[in-house]
Amino acid sequence: MTDSTMPAPRLTLVQRLKRPKALIVLSLLMVIPLIAYVMFGEPLARAGIREIVLIPAIPATLILYALAMSSWRESWVAILGGTLVFFWVFVAVSVPFLPLLDPNKPIRPFAQPGTEVGDITFWLGTDLKGRDMLSRMLWGCQRVLVWGVTATAVAYVVGCIFGLVAGYISGIWDEIISFVSNVLLSFPVMVLFILILNYLGPSGFNIVIAVTFASAPAIMRIVRGLALDNKTRDYVFAAQTRGEHPFRIMVVELLPNVRGPIIVDACLRLGYTTVAITTLTFLGLGLQPPDPDWGLMIKEASNLMVWQFSYMLLIPALAVSSLILGFNLMADGLREMSLRD
């Protein structure tokens, strides 16, 4: 911060990578290929580069994981949560390169876990259509992660914009935005999801819209409170005196200064969104077959209430629980660390 007067100290590579800009670049490098792979799979496959897209994401994920572990050393809760989350992210970016069976190819229905057929071993068995459970479970995390992250990100962009406007500019804008968000918040969340998805039709993009409608009001309230609290600080007055544009003050001055609580909330909300997507898919309102997805796996097996086939329900349930547990523990650890500082 005082770099302008002192000669810039030489930073090691790790320290350089830990600066916000490098972290943002790395996270984008991790997320964007994954989003492109899942959402725009068709055009990419036609261009013949579908798998190649994911290659830069693998080292980015590993570097981010190493950085996260080294800076979260003080909180074992955050370490545990981060490990769970990064495990699934790593699976998501590397699953096309893993030696797995085709997740959509029926081979032999109702094979128990550990069955050997010829030279293939079904470690986790097969589902009622004969598709390999292990490969379906690992492939399934891709769609959940991609749609969960996208939906949360869009909800955050919308929520932050309205929250900053309502908090910083306030006046009539605050009244209007607050009333609209009160109307949306008075719906029970599930009712809102069901109504929007039923109206727009079930698909990944519509889940993004539904999640935005359901989460943005709550995010807006948080950001609005933070903006109200921060707009009387000296640095904002200084910026106003310099004659900065309100838009610049909101995005460049206010937003980075309130990032702490927002990041913790984002972690929690990623968990909620993932639960919501899985639940909606289970209810038949979310992602559509045949591609593997945890919610779909539960839905397909949910009428099969027999003890010996219960692995079909247990595997996706445990997978989704471990991911959500990871998000929640990570949020808990981050909050703990931010309180300590």
Add this chain to the structure above:
Amino acid sequence: MLKLIARRLLQMVLIMAVVSLILFVVFDSDKFKKQIAVAELGGFSVAAMTDDDYQKWLKSKGLDVPVYERYAQWVGGLLQGDFGKSFEKNAPVSKVMGDRLLNTGILAFWVFFLMIPLSLVFGIVAGMKEGSFQDRSVSFIAVFTTSIPEIATAILLTVIVALGLGWVPAKSAMTGGWNSAELILPVLTLVLYDFGYVARMTRASMAEVMTSQYIRTAVLKGIPYARVIMRHALRNALIAPFTVIVLQLNWLLSGVVVVEVFFQFNGFGKMLLEAALFGDVYVIQAATLVAVFVAVLSQIISDVGYTFLNPRIRFS
């Protein structure tokens, strides 16, 4: 205080009016009318229908009237206590919804009956000594149980208790009349999912009270520890959890959808999903109004109760 309640109720009526108008306009689209036709008559007969037949069908259902007229009619009926008629069940909405609300009410009663004592005891035990072993273990259990989504909790419980041990039925459709054993799994699922959140809130509130001056004074005066907790600490520590518990009412109404669908329990949440998939406007309208009503009412109760329990707070 009365002014505050009146303002909140007025706001609620306003929100209900906006919400119901939006719903009416949304469900007036051609797509939804077609959806109702397909759901009732089947896809083939709708495809084979001429335009005239379709118009006749719309007329027989009363769907050919412009949307504002239908809305006015509906509001008029509502004021006389008439919620309209369900397209799917061909019965008055109030009857369809009444049965389902009763079922969900019984479910909610048992959830609260188990969840409140459990979470309060755990939260207080954890908050009594911040950072102790009991505190850490309760906090970890709470994070763990709330992190497992309801659908996963439902699956784990079904597989272990119903399929593995065979103690209770796996489904709760109540096909052979009312059966209390079928209520156990849905109630357990909801309690397990929700208790962690309330326990953590209680813990935070208790921990805060335990650091306050008057508790230290009480301890230093030599009052027995149990008496300090029971008489002095609890009174103030239970104010915040009260608010949280009342607000759980709102959560329950929407959180119950997936549990009811999974266990095939004929409650409010399952009705809502079925109605939304069928395009049954009047049922959705009534259900949404009930949901909004419960949401606002629980907010008012928690606010009023909070000022009542904690007279230091004043609403301006």
